[in-house]
Amino acid sequence: MDWTALRVSLWLGAGTIAILLPFGIWFGRLLAVHQFRGKVLIEALVTVPLVLPPTVLGFYLLVMFGARSPLGQAFQSLVGQTLPFSFEGLLLASAIANIPFVVQPIQRGFEAIPSDVRDAAACCGLTPWQRFARIEVPLAWPGILTAAILTFAHTLGEFGVVLMVGGNLPGETRTLSVAIYDRMQAFDDRSAGVMAATLLAIAVVTLMLTTTLSRRVGLRRG
Amino acid sequence: MADRRLSVSLRQQAPIPLDLDFTCDPGDVLAIFGPSGSGKSTILRSIAGLYRPEHATIRANGETWSDTASKAFAPPHRRAVGMVFQEYALFPHLTALGNVMTALGHRPSGERRPRAEELLRLVHLSDHQDRRPQQLSGGERQRVALARALAREPAVLLLDEPFAAVDRTVRRRLQDEINELRRTLDIPLVLVTHDFDDVVRLATRLLILERGKAIASGALTDLTSRPDLPWLREAVGLGSVFDARVVRRHSQRGLLELTFDGGALFAADRALDAGATVRVRIAARDVILATSEPPGLSLHNALAATVSAVAEADGDRVVVQLVVGSLLLLAEVTRDAIARLGITVGARVYALIKSVSIEL
Numbered sequence: 001m002d003w004t005a006l007r008v009s010l011w012l013g014a015g016t017i018a019i020l021l022p023f024g025i026w027f028g029r030l031l032a033v034h035q036f037r038g039k040v041l042i043e044a045l046v047t048v049p050l051v052l053p054p055t056v057l058g059f060y061l062l063v064m065f066g067a068r069s070p071l072g073q074a075f076q077s078l079v080g081q082t083l084p085f086s087f088e089g090l091l092l093a094s095a096i097a098n099i100p101f102v103v104q105p106i107q108r109g110f111e112a113i114p115s116d117v118r119d120a121a122a123c124c125g126l127t128p129w130q131r132f133a134r135i136e137v138p139l140a141w142p143g144i145l146t147a148a149i150l151t152f153a154h155t156l157g158e159f160g161v162v163l164m165v166g167g168n169l170p171g172e173t174r175t176l177s178v179a180i181y182d183r184m185q186a187f188d189d190r191s192a193g194v195m196a197a198t199l200l201a202i203a204v205v206t207l208m209l210t211t212t213l214s215r216r217v218g219l220r221r222g
Numbered sequence: 223m224a225d226r227r228l229s230v231s232l233r234q235q236a237p238i239p240l241d242l243d244f245t246c247d248p249g250d251v252l253a254i255f256g257p258s259g260s261g262k263s264t265i266l267r268s269i270a271g272l273y274r275p276e277h278a279t280i281r282a283n284g285e286t287w288s289d290t291a292s293k294a295f296a297p298p299h300r301r302a303v304g305m306v307f308q309e310y311a312l313f314p315h316l317t318a319l320g321n322v323m324t325a326l327g328h329r330p331s332g333e334r335r336p337r338a339e340e341l342l343r344l345v346h347l348s349d350h351q352d353r354r355p356q357q358l359s360g361g362e363r364q365r366v367a368l369a370r371a372l373a374r375e376p377a378v379l380l381l382d383e384p385f386a387a388v389d390r391t392v393r394r395r396l397q398d399e400i401n402e403l404r405r406t407l408d409i410p411l412v413l414v415t416h417d418f419d420d421v422v423r424l425a426t427r428l429l430i431l432e433r434g435k436a437i438a439s440g441a442l443t444d445l446t447s448r449p450d451l452p453w454l455r456e457a458v459g460l461g462s463v464f465d466a467r468v469v470r471r472h473s474q475r476g477l478l479e480l481t482f483d484g485g486a487l488f489a490a491d492r493a494l495d496a497g498a499t500v501r502v503r504i505a506a507r508d509v510i511l512a513t514s515e516p517p518g519l520s521l522h523n524a525l526a527a528t529v530s531a532v533a534e535a536d537g538d539r540v541v542v543q544l545v546v547g548s549l550l551l552l553a554e555v556t557r558d559a560i561a562r563l564g565i566t567v568g569a570r571v572y573a574l575i576k577s578v579s580i581e582l
Contacts, residue, residue: 116311119272122298123305124325125374134324138315 001194004171005179008087012175013155016094017148020102024147028106029136033118050100058164061093065165090166090173097161101150109143110136142214149210153203225284228378228410230269234276238264239434246378246410246427253413253421253442256431257457262414263308265431266380269412270305271298282410283377304376308383310367312355318342318366319351325373341369345399361392368400372407381413385420397423418458422503422581430454446503447550449533449541460541460552461505461581468498477522477577484547488522489580500582506541508579509553512572513563523575527551529567532560544573 031043049057065083066072075083083089113136121131137144159177166173168182176195183192226248232240238261246252254262267273269280271287274295280288282303287296304325312321322338329337342351345365355363364384371379384400385393401424404411413424421428421442428446429439430453438451445451446463454460466487469479473491480487480502487502494500515524527544535541540560544551551573565571 114309114311116307116309117313119267119270119298120305120307120311120370121313121324122272123270123303123374124370125299125327126324127299130327135313139313 001191001198002174002176002179002183005174005176005195006198008171008174009156009176011087012091012094013152015091016098016155017151019091019095020098020151021144021148024099024102024106025137025144028103028143028147029110029132029140031103031107032110046103047100049097054097054158054160055164057097058093058161061096061161061165065089065092084165085167085169085173087166087172090162093161093165094155094158097158098151098154101154102147105143105146105150106140107143109140109146112143113139145213146210149206153206156199156202226282226377226409228269228282228412229280230265231279232265232268232275232277240264240268240275241434242429242431242436244429244436244439246412248408248410249404250426251404251411251413251424252427252429253415253425254429254431255415255418255421258416260431261434262416262431263382264434266305266382266412266414269378269380270303271296271301302374302377303380304371304374304378305380306364306367306371306382306384308386310355310363310387312363312366312370314355317352317354318347318358318362318369321355321366322369322373325370328375338369338373341373342366344372344403345369359392360388361396364388364396365399368403372403377409379407379409379411381411383415383417384413385415385417393419394423400424422463423501443550447543447552449531449543449552452535455535455541459505459507460554461503461508462549462551463501463503464549465499466502468494468496468500470496478582482547482549484549485525487525487575487580488577489582490578492582494582503581504551504575505579505581506552506554508575509544509551510574511542511553511555511559511563511565512574513569515572516574519574520576521574522577523573523580525551525573525575527571527573529565529569529571532565532567544571546573 031039062084063069064071067076067082072083079088083092117135118131121135126134157177159181162173162175162178168174168178174182176199180192180195183195227245229245231243234240240261244252254265256262264273268275268278277290278288279291286294287301288294313324316324319338319342322341323334326334326337339348339351342348345368347362347365347369350358350362355366358366385396388396397420413420415421425442427440428442430437432453437453438445443464446461449460451460464482466480466482469481471478471491471494476491478489478491478494480489480500525546527546529542530545530550531543533541535554538557540555540557542553542555542565544553553573
């Protein structure tokens with residue numbers, strides 16, 4: 001069992017949620033509430049990472065992060081190391097790859113709020129920010145929760161993008177799913193089996209948690 | 223008085239055509255009546271600031287809420303407006319009490335809970351204050367919505383089809399409660415409805431809306447006693463609406479004695495106290511005309527009247543307007559009857575009305 005890889009995986013999952021959730025709430029709500037030109041194109045772009053082969057996504061991210069790109073150069077001059085093959089680079093790649101998993105459930109969550117309810121909140125004297133915090137977020141909560149759990153589960157299982165952008169550096173970019181592949185290559189079936197079972201257990205527990213939480217939300221709402 | 227008046231002027235071509243001006247004084251209930259799609263809800267949403275028509279001037283509470291000419295616009299949360307939405311739009315994640323407290327943000331935090339409880343008591347919902355909207359019946363939800371609208375201490379109260387989702391008996395009770403509240407509120411109240419029963423029961427003024435235009439507007443009693451409103455005749459049938467006072471009940475005879483400016487009426491008995499004011503509607507189709515007081519009829523009401531106007535309706539129908547004391551009544555009769563009885567303006571006739579056809 002590669003505990004370091006497990007730690008990298010868990011940090012990557014938590015970090016991706018921390019980066020992506022605020023963005024997802026802002027952007028998902030924007031798509032749910034506002035009608036604007038080019039919305040269909042933006043919705044398609046948001047979904048692209050979902051259907052793209054991970055190697056293709058990884059390739060473009062590598063190009064974007066490379067020493068010749070403005071982003072790669074900026075990161076190198078600020079932090080003093082390259083973006084690819086670092087945990088930071090992996091985190092950024094993971095955040096981009098997970099955009100559809102965050103934006104779509106949150107968008108559906110906000111779309112499910114009747115416009116009359118939103119209007120009633122305004123007529124109750126709530127400012128736009130109060131309406132968001134006291135009415136909209138509590139009502140879109142199941143969508144937000146689904147987004148967080150999907151992102152976490154998907155990050156833990158991601159393989160192609162991790163290998164392309166992060167490589168296989170122990171303690172830095174070697175996640176549990178990469179470690180499984182690594183052990184299999186070395187004919188260490190036992191270690192691979194333990195780690196695969198760990199990932200399976202985490203997946204089952206996560207899904208059980210989702211079901212329980214969403215049922216509780218359902219109860220609370222009558 | 224004048225500065226607490228609601229005055230509204232709306233104009234736009236599309237997407238929903240609007241072209242009307244109206245005012246509503248404190249204590250008045252203005253009913254905007256018209257078919258679905260005539261722009262009724264849009265008018266209320268414009269007053270609340272939820273919709274911005276191309277040209278709008280809206281003044282209330284001594285403030286300018288909208289004025290497109292000077293680009294003035296107060297967002298909905300800065301307008302002291304109470305709105306009851308058609309489907310109530312309660313917050314599903316909050317209890318009845320929580321819903322009402324949400325609209326009490328203008329009060330110090332310590333006062334909000336007692337005030338919300340007081341408002342729920344006012345709408346007879348004290349027992350249900352910890353229930354969520356899903357656990358309440360349609361009528362109860364409507365009451366929560368009303369309490370929430372009042373919580374804001376509104377300068378204008380707006381009701382959008384408030385009884386569309388409740389059954390007949392609950393509707394009657396809610397109408398009575400709103401009527402009672404209205405007397406204590408003293409603010410302009412605008413009611414939008416496609417059900418004329420709401421108009422008869424609640425309104426003091428009426429505006430008939432068709433495709434965003436006011437085709438008639440005025441005091442309810444004046445408008446409902448006009449013989450020349452074919453639109454109203456087709457939609458709901460003509461009939462005068464006025465207020466009368468209960469004199470006494472004749473329970474054994476199954477009658478209720480009423481008095482109005484210039485006469486007495488007998489209606490079918492109902493549990494009402496002497497001295498109470500009741501809204502009465504007499505449908506034009508239920509009024510029979512006679513040139514002399516006929517003997518030997520089962521009727522209780524034979525009112526001496528003078529013909530004040532005769533208007534042709536479609537086909538063979540004629541609408542006759544009658545003066546009874548200070549009241550105007552309408553009678554819808556055939557062209558043949560007019561000719562046979564020789565009815566012209568100034569003729570003296572009797573209006574015969576069955577007690578059971580007087581709508582209270």
